[in-house]
Amino acid sequence: MHGSATVGWLVAALCAVTGVWCVLRARGGSPRQRADAGAEATMGFGMAAMAVPALWDGEPVPAVVPAWCSVVFFGGLLVRESAAAVRDRGAPGARHGHAHHVIGAAAMVYMALAMAAGGAGAAGAHHGQHGGVPWVTAALLGYFAGYVLWAGTRLMPSAAAGAGTAGGVTAGPGHGGPGALGAPVTALLARQSGVVAGCRLAMAAGMFAMLLGV
Secondary structure (H helix, E strand, O other): OOOOHHHHHHHHHHHHHHHHHHHHHHOOOOHHHHHHHHHHHHHHHHHHHHHOHHHHOOOOOOOHHHHHHHHHHHHHHHHHHHHHHHHOOOOOOHHHHHHHHHHHHHHHHHHHHHHHHOOOOHHHHHOOOOOOOHHHHHHHHHHHHHHHHHHHHHHHHHHHHHHHHHHHHHHOOOOOOHHHHHHHHHHHHHOHHHHHHHHHHHHHHHHHHHHHOO
16 A cells, blocks of 8 residues: 555554454454354455555565455455445344445555556555545545544443442442452443444554555
8 A cells, every 4th residue: 555654554453453442342242243244254354454564565576466356356346335234224233334334445445446447556656656436535534534433432431321330339438359340341442333433443544545546
């Protein structure tokens, strides 16, 4: 990808950690929750791989190779998510989640195509060869920036409630011992809605950073 290698490694680390978190979130959930978490884990790991700066330096293979591999990978994910959206179109609460997954997969396909067409790698960056369509890039940047802000506001009440719970546990009577300290953390991790929002916020932020380098 174009841009700073440091930013690329940070995005790769963020997306990889988010992918692992999504895998852990899938454990013990319902079939629907496992499917959603699996899709987001796949997206996170794919984004992490695509953000690795070493793939775009042209050594030992031309950077166009990982670009087209990313097109195939995220194209398959886009088809899968589109089919899931059609299959679950009548399910309550499914429309928004599938729509976001479809937009995310489509954005990754767009970025991979842009890198493949625009001379990805050090040579392309040196000559300013960006393969993206400006208005498409701007629209996607606007969407993911808005999503980060929206998801962040959804997490704020949960964080406040968690802080109140933590204060009650640590300050209340009869809650001594090391086991009490882990209870609030366990309760927070068990809130599926908050974990889902956190994972999607992290990946949207990573997507925004990657789009800046197209």
